[in-house]
Amino acid sequence: MSQAHRPDSAGRGDIVVSARNLTKKFGDFTAVDAISFQVRAGESFGLLGPNGAGKSTTMRMIGGVSRRTSGELAIMGLDPDRHGPEIRAHLGVVPQQDNLDQELRVRDNLIVYGRYFGLPHSYLRPKADELLEFAQLADKARAKVDALSGGMKRRLTIARSLVNDPRMLLLDEPTTGLDPQARHILWDRLFRLKESGVTLILTTHYMDEAEQLCDRLIVVDKGRIMAEGSPAALIREHSTREVLELRFGSERNAAVAAELGGIGERQEALPDRVLIYADDGEAALEQVSGRGLRPLTSLVRRSSLEDVFLRLTGRSLID
Amino acid sequence: MSRQTLGGTSRKQPAQLPVLSGRPLASLYAGNVRAVFARGLKATWGSNWAITASGFVEPVLYLVAMGVGLGSLIGTVEGPGGERIGYANYIAPALLAVSAMNGAVYDSTWNVFFKLNYAKLYEGMLNTSLGPLDVALGEILLALLRGALYATGFTAVMGVMGLVTAPWALLMVPAAVLVAFGFASFGMGVTSFMKTFQQMDWISFVMLPMFLFSATFYPLSVYPEPVQWMVQALPLWHGVELLRQLSAGAVTAATGLHILYYLVMILLGLVLTTARLRRLFLS
Ligand SMILES: Nc1ncnc2c1ncn2[C@@H]1O[C@H](COP(=O)(O)OP(=O)(O)OP(=O)(O)O)[C@@H](O)[C@H]1O
Ligand SMILES: [Mg+2]
Numbered sequence: 001m002s003q004a005h006r007p008d009s010a011g012r013g014d015i016v017v018s019a020r021n022l023t024k025k026f027g028d029f030t031a032v033d034a035i036s037f038q039v040r041a042g043e044s045f046g047l048l049g050p051n052g053a054g055k056s057t058t059m060r061m062i063g064g065v066s067r068r069t070s071g072e073l074a075i076m077g078l079d080p081d082r083h084g085p086e087i088r089a090h091l092g093v094v095p096q097q098d099n100l101d102q103e104l105r106v107r108d109n110l111i112v113y114g115r116y117f118g119l120p121h122s123y124l125r126p127k128a129d130e131l132l133e134f135a136q137l138a139d140k141a142r143a144k145v146d147a148l149s150g151g152m153k154r155r156l157t158i159a160r161s162l163v164n165d166p167r168m169l170l171l172d173e174p175t176t177g178l179d180p181q182a183r184h185i186l187w188d189r190l191f192r193l194k195e196s197g198v199t200l201i202l203t204t205h206y207m208d209e210a211e212q213l214c215d216r217l218i219v220v221d222k223g224r225i226m227a228e229g230s231p232a233a234l235i236r237e238h239s240t241r242e243v244l245e246l247r248f249g250s251e252r253n254a255a256v257a258a259e260l261g262g263i264g265e266r267q268e269a270l271p272d273r274v275l276i277y278a279d280d281g282e283a284a285l286e287q288v289s290g291r292g293l294r295p296l297t298s299l300v301r302r303s304s305l306e307d308v309f310l311r312l313t314g315r316s317l318i319d
Numbered sequence: 320m321s322r323q324t325l326g327g328t329s330r331k332q333p334a335q336l337p338v339l340s341g342r343p344l345a346s347l348y349a350g351n352v353r354a355v356f357a358r359g360l361k362a363t364w365g366s367n368w369a370i371t372a373s374g375f376v377e378p379v380l381y382l383v384a385m386g387v388g389l390g391s392l393i394g395t396v397e398g399p400g401g402e403r404i405g406y407a408n409y410i411a412p413a414l415l416a417v418s419a420m421n422g423a424v425y426d427s428t429w430n431v432f433f434k435l436n437y438a439k440l441y442e443g444m445l446n447t448s449l450g451p452l453d454v455a456l457g458e459i460l461l462a463l464l465r466g467a468l469y470a471t472g473f474t475a476v477m478g479v480m481g482l483v484t485a486p487w488a489l490l491m492v493p494a495a496v497l498v499a500f501g502f503a504s505f506g507m508g509v510t511s512f513m514k515t516f517q518q519m520d521w522i523s524f525v526m527l528p529m530f531l532f533s534a535t536f537y538p539l540s541v542y543p544e545p546v547q548w549m550v551q552a553l554p555l556w557h558g559v560e561l562l563r564q565l566s567a568g569a570v571t572a573a574t575g576l577h578i579l580y581y582l583v584m585i586l587l588g589l590v591l592t593t594a595r596l597r598r599l600f601l602s
Contacts, residue, residue: 065445065601084601085349089448099439099446103362112361115354116447164447 016041016168016199017062021071024057024223031057033223034071041167044190044200046210046217048305050313054223055203056096059172062201063093076167089117092166094174096203098157100145106156107132107141114163127163134189135159136182150177158186162193169193171202175209187212207305219312226312231305238311239303240265242281246274246288246295256293263287268310277307347593348452355449355457363461374421375469378414379476385536386410386480397538399560400569411482412566413535415473415491416498416558420530422469423499426462427506428522432513434458435599442600451596455589459503466499467492485568494565494578498558501581504588505554511595529555554584 017039024032032054039045047055060066061073064080064087073080075087101109110128111121119127132138135155140148148156154177161169169190175183190213194200204210210217211231219226219234227234244264248256250272257269264278278284281300288295386407398404434440444454474492477483483491506522513519533555539547550556561577564570 063446065442067602082346084346085448085450086345088446091446093446095442095446097439099443101358101362101440101443102438103440104358108361112354112358113443113447115357116351116444116449118349118351118354118448 014041015039016076017045017201018074019058019062019071020073022058022061022068022073023070024054024061024066025069031223032061035218035220035223035225037218037225037228039199039201041199042194042197044194044202044213044215046214047201047203047220048210048217048309049203049220052222053220055220056172058220059170059201059203063091063170064088089164090167092161092164092169094158094161094169094171096172096176098153100153100156100160102145104145105141106137106143106145106148109145109156110160110163113160117164119164124163131159131162134162151179151182154178155182166198168199168201171200173203173205175204175206183209207309210305219309221313227308234305234308235303237308239307240277241279241303242277243301243303243307244276244278244281244284244288245297245299245301246276247272247297248274248293248295259291259293260288263291275307275310277303344450344452347450347597349448349450351449351453352456352460355444355454356460359457359461374425374465375418375472377421378418378469378473381417382407382411382414382473382476382480386482398567398569399564400567402567404567407480408482408484408566409563410536411477411480412491412562413533413559415470415477415495415566416555416562417530417535418473419466419470419495419499420502420526420555420558422466423462423502424506424522424526426465427459427503428510428519430462431458431507431510432519435511436514441596445596445600451601452589452593454596455507455592459500459507459589459592462503462506463496463499466503467496470495470499483566485566487568487570488566490565491562494561495558497578497581497585498554498561501554501558501584501588504585504592506588508588508591508595511592511599529553533559535559554580557581 015038017037019038020036021034022032022036023030023034035054035058037045047058049055057066061068061080062075064075064084067081076090078087080087101112104112107128110131111124114124114127115121129138129141132141135152135158137148137152137156137159140152145153145156154174158171158174161171171190174190175186178186187209190200200213202209202213204213214231216228216230217234218228227238229237246256247253253271253274254269257267257274260267260274260276264276264284266277268275268277276284276288285298285300288298390406390410393406395403396406396409398409441454445451471492474483474495483489509522510519513522533550533553535555539550539556542550557577557580561574561581564574564577
């Protein structure tokens with residue numbers, strides 16, 4: 001293996017993940033359907049999509065723990081089928097479901113995990129203390145994993161993923177189960193890691209998280225890529241500047257929506273509300289009142305990724 | 320989480336990251352069995368050693384009850400070299416093989432079953448730079464260690480009871496380790512197919528008759544020929560014969576065949592376990 005193929009040689013901006021027609025089938029079922037994308041070193045890349053879209057499956061293929069059915073995949077220049085251990089040496093993985101070592105205490109979870117990477121104790125001891133501090137679990141260092149709350153376990157899993165100073169972090173719904181404060185601190189931490197050159201690949205069902213963290217993202221549905229771009233570009237491309245949200249009561253929303261034709265660029269009737277996409281939300285609200293319609297509540301807000309998602313998949317992101 | 324610590328500023332690359340390109344088996348093996356083994360020691364230490372001591376005590380009880388008790392009625396029997404030996408001397412090496420088997424099987428079946436199906440331990444391990452062969456070998460060595468400890472303890476009991484006679488008998492300990500290795504390796508491979516507790520009970524269902532009928536307490540010649548063939552196909556019989564021959568110093572070409580049987584069993588078990596781990600967690 002030549003020097004040029006060593007994962008170590010990836011500099012900022014180099015392509016570190018390259019997928020072409022990446023496909024994963026489980027029997028007859030196609031979970032990931034010929035998707036193509038690239039991620040550059042130091043980039044923060046998001047996968048968005050409803051439940052079952054194939055996000056975790058894609059993450060697992062990138063992490064080298066799931067073999068692709070067909071297509072091409074290179075991680076830091078290497079084929080994960082042939083160089084799994086070597087690639088994983090440079091990855092930090094936060095799986096969707098915590099898989100902490102229940103038989104070990106909190107601090108030992110970090111140290112033993114580091115040992116799996118072949119790292120020496122002299123490096124791991126201070127590293128473990130540093131990570132416990134970061135995860136705010138220093139006072140739980142000697143506790144059993146079972147004794148931690150769900151959010152604490154999540155924090156330990158995240159801390160554990162950093163033990164080998166990974167070049168690339170794979171975060172599958174990292175903040176699920178975290179309280180708002182812990183989430184914001186994690187965002188801050190991820191931001192700093194990104195600044196120091198770590199590539200982030202994450203999935204999330206939280207739009208604010210995606211908008212905060214992702215330089216670029218793909219929206220996936222049924223194993224296919226529906227759209228790709230920066231959060232701002234996606235909003236520009238697939239939605240209007242503002243959205244008017246109207247609530248007429250659950251029985252009436254659909255009926256009233258029929259009377260709203262022509263207001264704004266587009267209307268969308270959801271079970272609990274009607275959305276009107278317009279560049280000027282206030283003006284649209286005036287038009288609604290002009291037609292003699294009296295919503296129970298109305299709200300004008302900026303378009304978000306949620307709207308892009310709804311547009312592209314016809315489904316809400318948070319199921 | 321805390322904001323103060325771990326800023327992006329002081330990010331250092333770890334001192335050493337293994338680079339494994341170009342090695343054979345690079346996708347299966349990272350040369351880090353030690354970490355898996357050490358993890359097992361740490362997890363087991365102080366927790367369930369007491370409970371599993373029963374696996375050690377059982378053959379000792381048989382040795383006392385059958386060897387001393389029943390042996391006083393039986394007197395002497397024909398040993399592997401054709402000479403007359405005491406009944407306790409006859410069954411002791413067989414029970415040593417059973418002891419090694421019990422130790423190895425405990426860790427490689429129930430413990431592995433739990434880790435595979437409930438603890439998701441291997442999933443976490445295989446997210447690191449470990450390969451499935453590292454995990455398999457580490458876990459098997461751990462099971463083997465228990466087998467070796469049981470066997471050493473049992474040999475000590477034999478010594479105290481005056482049942483260690485020939486100098487060859489000292490080779491019983493490494494031979495028992497070989498037996499433990501075979502059972503650990505194969506046991507983990509078999510366990511990887513088990514999905515429910517009912518299926519795990521099948522293992523006991525196979526183990527008990529194997530223990531009773533593998534020429535442990537009486538020679539193979541009491542069976543009709545087809546049954547003899549069946550017993551000879553089972554691994555415990557080879558362990559029993561191997562250890563019995565060593566204990567009496569009656570080493571022959573057959574001894575080599577028994578060793579070969581275990582070497583093949585170890586290899587098959589390793590290949591099977593590695594393939595299964597790969598299939599379960601890397602497919
Ligand atoms: N091991 C498996 N065997 C069979 N089908 C699977 C397996 N893993 C995933 N699938 C199927 O593949 C599809 C994609 O699953 P995946 O876990 O990638 O979805 P996801 O986008 O991560 O969803 P979520 O948001 O719920 O986590 C689902 O329909 C799932 O049932
Ligand atoms: Mg998922």
